Amino acid sequence: MKPNAGKPKRRRDIPISAKWDTTRLYASHESWHESANRLRQSSGETARLFVDTIASADTLASALDAYDHIMMEAEKLRHYAFLNHAVDALDHTNREQQALMVQLDAAIEEAWSFLTPAILAIPEVTLQEYCRKSPRLQVHSVRLERIRRLGPHTLNPTGQHIMAAYGALADASSRAFTALVQTDMVFGKLETPAGPKVLERSNLSWFLRHPDRTLRTTAYRRYLGAFDAHKHTLATMYRGSVHQDIYQSKIRNYTSSREMVLYPDAVDESVHSVLIAGIRKRLPTFHAYFALKRQALGLDRLKPYDLFVPIVKASPVHIPYKEAVGLVCASVSMLGREFCDTLEKGLLDGWVDRYGNAGKHSGAFTASCYLSEPAVLLNYKEDVLQNLFTLAHEGAHAMHTWYSIRHNPFSQYAYSILEAETVANVHERLLATYLIDRETDMQRKAFLLEQQVEGMLAKLLRQTMLADFEHQMHCGEEAGRPFTLESMRSVYRDLLVHYYGPDVDFDPLSDLEFLTIGHFYQAYYVYTYPVGAAASLVLTDKLVARDPKVIESYLALLKRGGSRYPVDSLAAAGCPIGSSGMYEQAMDELAQSVTAFARSLENVSSRT
Secondary structure (H helix, E strand, O other): OOOOOOOOOOHHHOOHHHOOOHHHOOOOHHHHHHHHHHHHHHHHHHHHHHOOOOOOHHHHHHHHHHHHHHHHHHHHHHHHHHHHHHHOOOOHHHHHHHHHHHHHHHHHHHHOOOHHHHHHOOOHHHHHHHHHHOHHHHHHHHHHHHHHHOHHHOOOHHHHHHHHHHHHHHOHHHHHHHHHHHHHOOOOEEEEOOEEEEOOHHHHHHHHOOOOHHHHHHHHHHHHHHHHOOHHHHHHHHHHHHHHHHHHHHHOOOOOHHHHHHHHHOOOHHHHHHHHHHHHHOHHHHHHHHHHHHHHHOOOOEOHHHOOOOOOOOOOOOOOHHHHHHHHHHHOHHHOHHHHHHHHHHHHOOOEEOOOOOOOOOOOEEEOOOOOOOEEEOOOOOOOHHHHHHHHHHHHHHHHHHHHHHHOOHHHOOOOHHHHHHHHHHHHHHHHHHHHHHOOOHHHHHHHHHHHHHHHHHHHHHHHHHHHHHHHHHHHHHOOOOOOHHHHHHHHHHHHHHHHOOOEOOOOOHHHHHHHOHHHHOOOOOOHHHHHHHHHHHHHHHHHOOOHHHHHHHHHHHHHOOOOOHHHHHHHOOOOOOOHHHHHHHHHHHHHHHHHHHHHHHHHHHHO
16 A cells, blocks of 8 residues: 555646646736736726716716726636635645735725715616716616615615725635635545545545445544534634624615525525425425435435435446546537537636645535636546536536626626526536436446436435525524524434434434535525526426427526526526426426336346
C-alpha cells in the first residue's frame, strides 16, 4: 500500500486540462488586484457624478449605464475570486481575495445606495414619460419596473446607505460555516475492502451506498460525530443567520423572512405553502417505497445509513468523463444541434473543473458571469453513477446561462433559482429516460429505474422536509419562541419520523443532520429543489415525445433569462408552480416510476 493511498490530491496534482483556467478572466492575481483597486476608485468617483443629478431621461439612462458597467466588472472580479477559492480554500491568496471581494462589493453597494431611492423619487407619470421618449431606457425597463415594485420595502437614502455598509457582515455566519466544515473539520480515514479511504463531505455518498453495512454505519456516525463535536457552535451560527434574516425583513417592512426572500421574484408565499402541503399529502407514496426497500434488503427496519444503498446489485460503474459528456449530450438531442454542440464543447473545453482535491468545495455548482463563459464545479468520480446525473444537472445550468447571456442585457440576464432548478431537473430526468429506454439488460435496467426513483425522492421528500424545517425555525423565532439546540433537534427528529414513515428507524445522531446543511444559510433556498423536481416531472415526457411546441417553449424559457418573473415564465413553459394540481401530477408520475421499478425488481428476482 502506497503511503499516500486514500489521501485527497492537492490542487497542483490535478491535470491542467481538467481544471478551470481563470487566467481567461485575469492574467494573474496581481492583475486582479490592480483591476479591483481601479474599480474601487472609479465606482465611487462615477457614483458621485450622479448624486442629486438624475433629473431627466438622459441622466437616468447614463446613471443606469454607468452602474451596469461597474457591476459587470465587479461580477467578473467576484467570479475570479470565487472560482479560485472554491477549488482551493487552503490557499491563503484565494482566501484573501474572497475577503477583499466582500469589502469591494460592500463599498460599491454603499457608493451606489442613492440610486434606487432616486429612481423611486421620480413620479410614476414622469418615469413612464422618460421610458417612452428615451430608447436608451428600453434596455433597463425590467429593472425599473422591479425597482418600483420594491418601493414599499426600500429605505430612504440614509437607510439604504447603512444597509449597504452592513452588507459585508450579512453573510458572516455562512462564511464561518464554510470555513469550519470545508477547511477545519476532519472526518478521518476508514478501512474499506479496497484499503484505507479518507472520509470527506464530497465522498460521503460513496460510503453510504457501499454494500458493507458496517462500513456505512461507521461512515455515517463518524461524519455526524464530527458535527456533534461542534454542535453548540454550529447551532449558534445557524440561529445567528436566522436572526439576520428576521432583522433585515423588519428593517425593510416585510411581514416575515419568507416574504422578504420571495417578494423580489413576485413569488407568493402560497407557492411555498402549497409545495409543503402537497408533498405532505402524498407521504404514503414515499412510505410505500421505503417499505419495499426494507423488505428487499431483508431488514426489520431501515436505518438512515440504509436509505442510499441500492437494492439492485448492478455491475460496477465506470464512466470516464468524456464518455459521460457524450451520454449527457445524447440525452438532450431533441433540443437541436446548436444546443448539443455548444454543451459538448463547453463541458470538454474549459467550462468544468472536474475532479476533487484537498480544499475544494464539496458537491457541485455552476457559477455565471456575463463577461465570461459558465463555470461548472464538479467532484467527478467515474465509479459513482450519481456523478453522471450531476454532470447533466450542472450542464443544464451552464446552457441556461449561455442562452440567457446571448439573449438579454446584463440587467436582466440573471434568472431565478426556481427556473434554474426546473431546467436542471428536466435534464436529469431526460438522462435517466435516455439510459433506461436503451438498456437491454434487465438487472441494469432495474438498477437505473431505482436510481431514477431515488433521485426524485431526494428532491421531493428530503428537500421539502428541509424547507419545512427552516420555515418552522424562522416562524418560531419571529413569533418570539427562541430555539435552543435541543428544541431544534426535537423539531428535526419529528420531521424525520413524519416524512420517512414507520419503516425507518433513525440513530441518536440523526437529528443533528440539520447542522450539516449549508443551504440553510441562504434562507428559503431549498424549497426551489422540490419545486423544480415536480415541474420537471410534468415537462420531461413532453420533451421526450419531441413535441415541437414544447421544445420551442422550453428553449424560450432558457432564452428569457430574468426578463420575466419566474412564476409567469414557468407557467408559459407549462409548469404552474403555484397550483396544487402540479404536485398531484408530479406525485402521480413518481408513483408510476415506483410501480415500474417494483415490476422490474420482480422480473429480476424471478430470473435469479
